[in-house]
Amino acid sequence: MPRLTLKAISKRFDRFQALDAVSLAIPDGAFLALLGPSGCGKTTLLRLIAGLEVPDHGEIRFDEHVVAGSSAFVPPEQRRIGMVFQSYALWPTMSVRGNIEFGLKVARLTAQERAARIDEVLDVVGLRGLGDRRPHELSGGQRQRVALARSLATRPQLILLDEPLANLDAHLRETMLAEFRRIHSLTGATFVFVTHDQDEAMAVASHVAVMDRGRLEQVGTPEELYRRPASPMVARFIGRGRTLPVRVVRSEGGQTRVMLGQQFLDMPGDAPVGYGWLSFHASDLRRVAEGGHLKTELVGQVFQNGAFLSHCLPSEIDGDVVSVPLAERLAPGTPIDLAFTGGWVIGDGDTGHGAVDVTGRSSACRPAVISLR
Numbered sequence: 561m562p563r564l565t566l567k568a569i570s571k572r573f574d575r576f577q578a579l580d581a582v583s584l585a586i587p588d589g590a591f592l593a594l595l596g597p598s599g600c601g602k603t604t605l606l607r608l609i610a611g612l613e614v615p616d617h618g619e620i621r622f623d624e625h626v627v628a629g630s631s632a633f634v635p636p637e638q639r640r641i642g643m644v645f646q647s648y649a650l651w652p653t654m655s656v657r658g659n660i661e662f663g664l665k666v667a668r669l670t671a672q673e674r675a676a677r678i679d680e681v682l683d684v685v686g687l688r689g690l691g692d693r694r695p696h697e698l699s700g701g702q703r704q705r706v707a708l709a710r711s712l713a714t715r716p717q718l719i720l721l722d723e724p725l726a727n728l729d730a731h732l733r734e735t736m737l738a739e740f741r742r743i744h745s746l747t748g749a750t751f752v753f754v755t756h757d758q759d760e761a762m763a764v765a766s767h768v769a770v771m772d773r774g775r776l777e778q779v780g781t782p783e784e785l786y787r788r789p790a791s792p793m794v795a796r797f798i799g800r801g802r803t804l805p806v807r808v809v810r811s812e813g814g815q816t817r818v819m820l821g822q823q824f825l826d827m828p829g830d831a832p833v834g835y836g837w838l839s840f841h842a843s844d845l846r847r848v849a850e851g852g853h854l855k856t857e858l859v860g861q862v863f864q865n866g867a868f869l870s871h872c873l874p875s876e877i878d879g880d881v882v883s884v885p886l887a888e889r890l891a892p893g894t895p896i897d898l899a900f901t902g903g904w905v906i907g908d909g910d911t912g913h914g915a916v917d918v919t920g921r922s923s924a925c926r927p928a929v930i931s932l933r
């Protein structure tokens with residue numbers, strides 16, 4: 561049974577539609593990242609799950625219990641969730657132990673139980689021995705660990721994290737990502753993590769939900785989103801992907817034949833016959849001496865990861881710049897003939913309607929149900 565189920569959740573702020581019929585089911589123990597550009601509705605969705613906002617339409621269930629819907633609303637303090645914010649939200653005058661203890665007092669644990677629970681979560685987050693410090697005597701990473709320890713102390717089954725790493729430097733962020741992964745597998749709780757940083761989402765989550773303009777574009781494992789995006793938006797958003805306009809001329813058994821300019825190409829995908837997009841990454845392109853699929857002209861290069869990442873503008877079709885790693889430095893204007901070694905074909909439609917999703921069927925209006933393998 562899914563731990564968390566969202567059914568057609570919509571939320572408006574005045575005339576602004578912040579969320580539009582978002583449906584999603586998360587299994588017990590998942591680590592889900594809500595990912596999308598600024599303003600796409602990630603935090604609003606998290607606040608609705610927490611009970612800090614009320615949906616206009618739709619239903620939210622924790623296991624089989626309705627916590628928000630037309631006939632029920634369970635307040636946040638009764639939802640058995642833990643929350644971690646980017647600001648940490650620690651009480652500055654209380655010690656680390658005091659900060660953690662507060663929720664345990666509310667939950668009416670005895671003094672002995674509280675002490676044991678505090679020791680336990682301090683161990684989990686690696687802060688044993690720092691229980692008597694005040695928040696100002698800790699580093700940013702340590703403060704974030706206290707916030708996490710506090711949210712874990714009441715043993716919630718669902719932990720909601722709102723951009724928890726936004727205030728940390730790049731190095732610490734990486735360390736804390738590994739810590740979140742470790743703590744997630746140690747506790748077995750379901751984590752829902754809001755971020756606009758795709759590297760963060762792809763590194764930490766078992767599943768990623770990509771949102772855009774209040775709608776859910778796709779839910780899948782990081783690999784599925786990278787290799788089989790369901791919409792052009794996901795294709796461009798994940799892994800610095802690129803898309804080129806194509807015509808799908810044939811589609812059968814997961815294989816499509818597309819026309820890219822005047823060239824035929826056979827690619828995986830199930831897009832319907834008609835207009836579509838070829839989605840790909842830099843690693844799906846190879847420079848060839850002749851007979852490639854895409855004629856381009858070099859516009860610039862940057863030295864990156866031991867190769868010259870080369871930005872090339874298609875010269876015979878109307879398309880955006882594509883990037884390919886090359887071994888040598890070349891002059892701008894050099895003709896570059898490119899062949900595709902991989903890619904994925906998506907049907908037309910900016911919102912994912914009619915797009916090919918990870919199961920190969922139309923993703924339009926279908927609740928996204930994810931499963932852990």
Ligand SMILES: Nc1ncnc2c1ncn2[C@@H]1O[C@H](COP(=O)(O)OP(=O)(O)OP(=O)(O)O)[C@@H](O)[C@H]1O
Pocket residue numbers: 573574576578596597598599600601602603604605756
């Ligand atoms: N209380 C509110 N009143 C009015 N508009 C709101 C309110 N809360 C959110 N919004 C609007 O709803 C939209 C979605 O906001 P939300 O904070 O969920 O986005 P987000 O994806 O988390 O963005 P970011 O990554 O920038 O935090 C935004 O356009 C925001 O301005």
